[in-house]
Amino acid sequence: MASIVERPKKDGSITYQVRWRDGGGRGGSIQTENFGDLPPAEQFRDLVNAHGQHWPHGWVRGQGFVEEKPIPGDQPLLDFAYRYVKRLTGVDKRTRDDYERELRLHLSRIAHTTAAGLVVPATVCNVVADDIVDWVRLQEDGLKDPEKPGEWLYRKADPKSIRNRHGLAFCVFQAAAEADPPLRATNPCKGTNLPRVDNEVDEEMCFLEREEFEFIRDQIKDPDAVDMVDWLVSTGMRWGEASALQVRDLTLDGDRPTARVVRAWKKAEKGSEGGAFYLGPPKTKKARRTLRLSPSQVEMLRRRTAGLGDRAFVFQTVMGKHWRHANFYNRKWAPAVKEAMTKGLSKRPRLHDLRHTHVAWLIAARMPLPKIQTRLGHESISTTVDRYGHLLEGLDDEISDVVEAMLSVPVQQRLRVVRGA
Template sequence: MVSFRQRGKDWEYRIPYYDPVTQKRREKSKKGFRTKKEAATEAAIVQAEINGDFVRKDDNITISSYIDLWFEKYKLTVKKSSWDSRYDSIIVIKKNLGSCRVKDVTEKIYEGFLNKIAPEYAKNTLTNIHQVFNMMIREAVRDSYFKDNPIHDVNLPKKAKEKKVEELDEDLKDMKFWEKEEIKLFLQVVSRKGRPRDLAMFLLLIYSGLRIGEAVALTWDKIDFKKSEIKVRYTLFREKDLKSNYELLSPKTESSIRNVPVPPQVIMQLRILKNVQEQVKNEVGELYKDEDFVFADNSGMPEPARNYNYRMATYIKKAGVTKITPHNLRHTYASLLFAAGIDLKEAQRRLGHSSSKTTLDVYSHVMRETKIESVIQFNAIANDIF
């Protein structure tokens, strides 16, 4: 609230306010006016500037300091699960641009930052960093460091991003997969000794090629029981693998958003799982947090992917088959596709690769072995005939 006082023959105004960045109480004042009316006229203009957030800011504040101030305000507006996942982005920003003054940020500086870090991070990570930096800069615009957003037209570096995503898509050093007999032995053990949830998960991974993160992110509306199809739309990110701290993110590439046909056995087991889940809901009652996840635990929360790693290892030991991981089931699925004669383009689509080159690079050895097997089978037929 503006106050006025007369000092001798002159008038002075005082305007108390809270700095929107530091939240500290400040005051603007000026003296030397001949009349109270003159003081009031200028005070009204200054008050309007304050209300419009055009208060002079610290021109020397660094990004490292400013992003901390922004983050403290941001945390009050969202759930902990949301702001907690932003902190890793802030660490990257501070590491690379922390010493830069906020007012010195330009399109060129920011593009240089993105180009520098692009080869080190996958698409989702880069996207999160980009979002955090943009939110901070929009706050800086409101705080009058800029008239307009200086990085409004900056996009993620596409080539570097896609290259990194493709590199991360498959682990070429760990290309293990099961033969048909091993699949059969493993599923028999899970069917006899496992939970309906486990059998549904492993059947799905073997006969759909989904990544484990895509599978645990599935909700029931993404299961098309009539078409026997799985709609892949999200992957589940869990901060430090904490059970209650998860976030649904877009898959690794645009091509990862796909519809995958599955055999009737998978659909049948998913129906069984849905019935089991309904029984659990009735038993748990209001304590069940129903968010429609297919692979939910008994509280309704999506079951952590790591649980399936542990349980799979147990079943493998009992079945006496080659030791592999849930991700290796994706390779197993690819081998089944090629053994069934599925063409390269269709395999690429089902696996969610952005190019057929990736499919070729990753699974060329599987295709080569399948080809050799086909030749042997053909020669055996020839021998039977003549």
């Protein structure tokens, strides 16, 4: 820890020397800074301790903190970020609205701490890596309301949200660095140590055994709602995809009946034109996919689509409208889950957990992950592995049995099998 040593002078006055070992270890070199009065020496000592026994950022020995000078062409960070988002190409309106909401609610909390410890608004040029670290920690810790115990001024964020917001900030600063002429030399988001997301996967997902799903299904009295949950768990479709399915997306005749995923419901930014929801493309390019149907699915779809026009929704309410997630969840799914729990069910699944349950059943049936990736519409196989790879652990015993059986075969016979002899 830094300490203060009094150093008397020949004229009888006293100077105050702050001393510490660089980094705090015994092997660190001794560093000193001198002051004519005790209060500034104490403040500097506290700064050294706060910086892990290193020189405070921006402090020049013998001069103190050097005032930061305005950078020509600099501009508020949010102004540049909004222009960056508005000029993005290849994204739909919903995605652009989401980005602008992230800017308004979260990237707006990025601030710059000057060398003198003063917090000032963030600009394109003044933000440094330490400012990004402070922003990430704010999201991890949240900000409690000092006047209202138990309430938050800014709630904690989960690791996935923090990573998504950091990714957006990275793109904004990268655009500034690659501008012509460049607005800054480096990207302050590079190298940020972000929270891991893999520890939360198991907690977020809920997998139902077939008996558990049937138990919940039995509590649903509306036949239309039963058809919807059957479809969700048997296809693994996202809610926005299933509720947007139209008659024209189905091919029920022939040897290979199919359902095509070509659109999904999107939620618009509040206050935007066109209402709260609109039909748009699926989540990603690979989310556009074609699913092979089973005979029981074909039978259900024929019953549901009899007499309907091509653009009619396959899954409708009794009023002939498409199902909205909130209405379906609150009126059909949540009451059924609650009733099942009063009768002994130990889980509280969300509607989206029917997608996870679909995957669990496929893995239990030994379906390869690449095929599951295609069926779910994941953009990358890594997404499938990250979310569901842990379910493959149940196959470890069978794999080890196969390896043991192979090793028990004589070498020459093993070689013939490998070579196809």
